Amino acid sequence: MMKLQDKLQAYRGKGKAILATNFYNLETLKGVLSAVKAIDVPIILQLSKSSIDYIGLEIAVNMAKSALKEFDVEGWVHLDHGNSPELARRCLEAGFDSVMIDASEKSFQENVDITSEVVAAAKKYGAHVEAELGYVAKLGQSQGNHVFTQPEDAARFVQMTGVHSLAVAIGSAHGFYKDPPNLQIDLLDEIRRATPATLVLHGSSGIPDEMLRRAVAHGITKINLATEIKDTFMKSLRRLLETSSEIDLRKVFPPAIQSVTELIQSKLRGLI
Template identity: 40%
Template sequence: MPLVSTSSIVDAAREARVGAAAFNVIHLETAEALVSAAERAETPLILQISENCIRYHGALLPLTRATLALAEASTARVSVHLDHLTDAALVREGVDAGVSSVMVDASALPYEENVAATAELTAWCHDRGVYVEAELGEVGGKDGAHAPGTRTDPDEALAFVRATGVDALAVAVGSSHAMRERTTVLDKELIAALRAKLPVPLVLHGSSGVPDEELRRAIAAGMTKINISTHLVSVFTGSIRETLGREPELVDSRKYVRPAREAVAREAARLLGILGAKAEIPGQYAPQAPACG
């Protein structure tokens, strides 16, 4: 199937009031597992490659091109997105390589500098038909620098979206990056307030620490794009530990990576079913129409 755009996946999910899954690629094996999961679940998927991942591999192009090739060859609707890019040169290189969306992360800068940097890169991306996500309220735990209690202010978020022209906004509503236990309770009232205030889709970072039903409640409240990385990385690593613990004599990495790849594919397919299901959860957090267009 030809590559699809991240915007088409996110916009369709927002319209249907379901989650648009965005799972992080760490290496080729996880990319293969995630594409397999999308095919099994028959659900669209956004494959994300972070700046940290690019730095690990030493360059953007090899893994990005391989991921694009896997997405294009898949029978599922798969897009490729670059996540948490702080380097403008990587934004431009990724767009030239063929990704359909990027997250411009200037959130470490003072507010006015964040706005200026994000607006400039957003305009450049829009000239090339590329969808842009950005971050305003700090997401707890990012690089150990953000307080978990941080929350996005709806009025400030609206001003930021208007000033930058971004297409989606990552918001701080109680989640935290790199969590290994799925115990987080999100601020659904704030999610609903942000959904009512903003004309763009909301993005939940740090979703690995959020239980299944809480994710569904967040979607019901108005969250759209759901980013998950650490949880699936833990599944991969846990499988390798289990295989090597059972067969410590193994030396051929394919013999312990293959079951790890399969374990990620199974769990990712299960999560796709959770996020892509209609979140018909009763309560006061039903999504509302945006206050402005």
């Protein structure tokens, strides 16, 4: 199978993007992969530290890889928002295809140093490495204090670290939006011209399809989706439980799984 860094570069050349979806349990994993199988596109399966702590590292990565094989789809397993080189190393040792190290809230030089350490660790595995530069508001943080990624900083950062992909701050935020999102497409264009790294958009939940397509056309090759998956699954489950006294998990989960499948199918069709 093609390495993720090579696949993303190929997509950059074609003006296309791969959807990267977080999963939280077997049910959300099945919901995602059912959609991917139906539409026949590649997928990046993402695990955050919280999900790894919840599921267990070995169980999580083996579940993802087994599911990719079972559904017979092209995909990779990725650490989302890794908060330390130690966690990145653990994931690489466990068989992750890709890791993200997020030191974006530290100084530029600290971000460079920490990212460089992870890039060096990933080399012996041939793994893909993603980093973040600029301010992309996380859950609970203010969405108004934008510190956009600057093209010259992106160029320096990629050259100094050797990172494959860069998550850029162009107006998106994690979680749902309080105000309509407004991606800085002109800035994205400048960043794309400044660096050969593939560019990543975090915080796509709630961004209209047309805006996502514009971002892809102007340089985004990986689109992260997480919040909408959790929200869709739980809303479906709540609706069913409000009108049912069923206690068999195998009967109450399938409709919620289907709701995730429909969400991902919609997202994927929106990108085609």
